[in-house]
Amino acid sequence: MILDQDMKQQTKTYLDLMEGEVVLTVSAGEDALSKKMLELAHELRELSPKIHFEEKKLARTPSMQLSRPGETHGVVFAGLPMGQEYSSFILALLQTSGRPPKVEPHIIERIKQLEGTYRFETYVSLSCHNCPDVVQALNMMSLINPRVSHTMIDGAAFKEEVEAKGVMAVPAVFLNGEMFLSGRTTIEEILEKLGQKADPSFLSEKGLFDVLVIGGGPSGASAAIYAARKGIKTGVVADRFGGQVQDTLTIENFISVKSTEGPKLAAMLEEHVRAYEVDIMAPYRVHSLTRQEEEGLIYVTLENGATLKSKTVIIATGARWRELGVPGEAQFKNKGVAYCAHCDGPLFTGKDVAVIGGGNSGIEAAIDLAGLARHVTVLEFLPELKADTILQERLAKQSNVTVLTNVATQSIEGEDRVQSLTYMERDTETIKKLNVDGVFVQIGLIPNTEWLEGTVERNRFGEIIVDAYGKTSLPGVFAAGDCTNIPYKQIITSMGSGATAALAAFDYLIRQ
Ligand SMILES: Cc1cc2nc3c(=O)[nH]c(=O)nc-3n(C[C@H](O)[C@H](O)[C@H](O)COP(=O)(O)OP(=O)(O)OC[C@H]3O[C@@H](n4cnc5c(N)ncnc54)[C@H](O)[C@@H]3O)c2cc1C
Structure with a gap:
């Protein structure tokens, strides 16, 4: 069972608001995730008679397309749309069924005016809080204007694609195969970037x-x-x-x-x-x-x-967020330098990361990352951590965390992505290098x-x-x-x- 009793209840309340029929087209293989996706589709179908189901190969497997009956166009979710993306999925179901999106009429007009072909792909992590806004904005655009298509891709389910495209921060949006934008973005900003300027009058x-x-x-x-x-x-x-x-x-x-x-x-x-x-x-x-x-x-x-x-x-x-201001930080932003551990942490699963900053947000981030990364090194400028005792105690229980105090980060290095950082031990002025795949900057606001x-x-x-x-x-x-x-x-x-x-x-x- 994918949806527990509570989720089923809540989902049913939303699905009762569906206005028309929706076809769920599932592209499934023999893998475990595909089986879960099929299970989800069947559970949803049981919750609403307006949901129809078919199995067909799509560009990615496993994935699921939502479309109106008789239409080939629809928003696609590649990977299981659970976690933070479950609300995006339910919203897309409702909007595909004909429920109007909650967006001002002048924005709808600007979306309709988009000419050309826009094939958007958004890489997300299911724990990213910034991702649903972008996914929902692009889904909405796709439902309003058929020249726009959108696929949400769970990076954890399509690791090879993520590696090949060098995605190191989510959400990462590609347009017609090229990097378009990264980070939380509003529908207005997307339209501006596409050249659809707003009339502010x-x-x-x-x-x-x-x-x-x-x-x-x-x-x-x-x-x-x-x-x-x-x-x-x-x-x-x-x-x-x-x-x-x-x-x-x-x-x-x-x-x-x-x-x-x-x-x-x-x-x-x-x-x-x-x-x-x-x-x-x-x-x-x-x-x-x-x-x-x-x-x-x-x-x-x-x-x-x-x-x-x-x-x-x-x-x-x-x-x-305050920036570190050292060489390499700007160059490797979204290529290993990150500011939101909840959002980008899953992209560093099994890798070595550093957290700069030993205050509350730094230690919270380190605890969060310790559950995903191979090793976490915390670097604090002062001789001791500044985080609340309760957080320090939680951190001490993690077996894969090293804390370095009284150290100053000097630079972040790499080729096309972060490979290391250099720091100075402040009491001896010794310069040291730490091999890391990611640097999370948490030095206040x-x-x-x-x-x-x-x-x-x-x-x-x-x-x-x-x-x-x-x-x-x-x-x-x-x-x-x-x-x-x-x-x-x-x-x-x-x-x-x-x-x-x-x-x-x-x-x-x-x-x-
Ligand atoms: C990772 C993290 C964890 C936290 N955890 C906790 C916690 O557990 N408990 C707790 O009590 N506090 C926590 N805090 C602190 C708490 O979130 C803040 O104290 C609180 O959000 C401050 O509220 P605010 O309205 O003053 O500012 P903000 O929350 O920063 O909101 C500012 C608003 O102004 C808007 N804005 C900014 N510039 C412009 C502009 N030029 N034009 C128009 N709009 C603009 C922004 O878009 C936003 O809407 C945490 C903070 C962070 C970053």
Whole structure:
């Protein structure tokens, strides 16, 4: 049995929403994975009379194509679409059956306008949290425009292909056989890359907001809910809803929820915000912000050229991975240098990897990788690890991990992919080389605030300086979460600061 009782129940609830018939074409061989794929197809067929099944050879085995009856075109899943990709698979089933995708009409129009032939192939790992967004975007494009085809390929099931194509980070998207993009990407970004530029005028026509939140992580979501509950016109403009939570695996310190997973929490955040009258504008990046003194209004310009206008703004743009800045890091990005252990870890199964950084995220990554890699070496610059004791204790239980402290990484070397890294033992200044296939950089975060240069006051780390109410140096502009100088950067603290900033913004509005 592939689906347990709970999954069957949940899947049936979704399949009951199917609008039309769908044919599952399975390309199966004699291998164990093919047998599982056939089993999955039969289990699904039992859950919905709208699902039909046939066996036929496709380009890859095992794989499964979803198409409408009488059509040859359809999205393909090569390898078993379980783990993080199960939701992509169920969504593709629903959309193939005729359920309209949840995407704005202007995006659908841009997809329809694509001319030419686009054969997309996306290599994923089933534990990658960044992959489903890309898989779902390309599946949707394929269902909207028959000139676009898409195959999701589980790298673990097609190892030789992955090796031959040099895929070392997922998601890795190939277009007509050539590398097209890597990493989490939105449908908007894919369209831009294909030359289908957006017309930003509909954003500029949004009218005046009372509160405009920039950022859709925990702090932005919390600020938006608190503002909307005051009955004022609230908007959220965000590059990627969910923020860092999307990159997190297990969360055990979000009080009242004993344990959850990042993408699950991110989806719940979005659902909660959508329960209110909040205008969510995503995925759009903000370029700059100015305050018009006479009007007392704030103008927010997006990277696509649109301008939004608001009486108050809450900046909640969070933080991103810090880069090491040593020779070889940029050259081998996605060719062995990685930043997300949950996403790219499975590509290093049975290989030797290094984790740079001995803080919480570094040690979490090392524990995660120890279950997959042959050997993990942790390199920490300081004389001791900085991670919480509980994590250090868990790490100590791993038999295939070596910890090097008081070492400085000097460079990353290789030919077409990472082969080694060089570090210096800081007490003796001895230079040493470590043969590794992958380097996971986990040395903390930097605030996403560069775009505020010359507007609000920031400290030497680039964090926005706020007072106890979340006020910044600019009247009407508030800030919350990881992009500010609040002392501890956590989900719960960022949500708290988002709520504070929204209440302070409301207070500011009623005094104007
Ligand atoms: C691997 C990892 C594990 C973690 N584990 C935990 C944990 O177990 N427990 C815990 O409490 N915390 C954990 N954290 C920390 C927690 O995720 C953060 O403290 C929290 O997400 C901060 O929320 P935020 O809303 O301030 O920022 P973020 O989550 O960073 O969100 C920022 C938002 O702003 C958007 N944005 C950025 N720049 C722009 C721009 N120019 N224009 C438009 N939008 C923009 C982003 O797309 C995003 O929507 C973890 C973090 C990481 C990276």
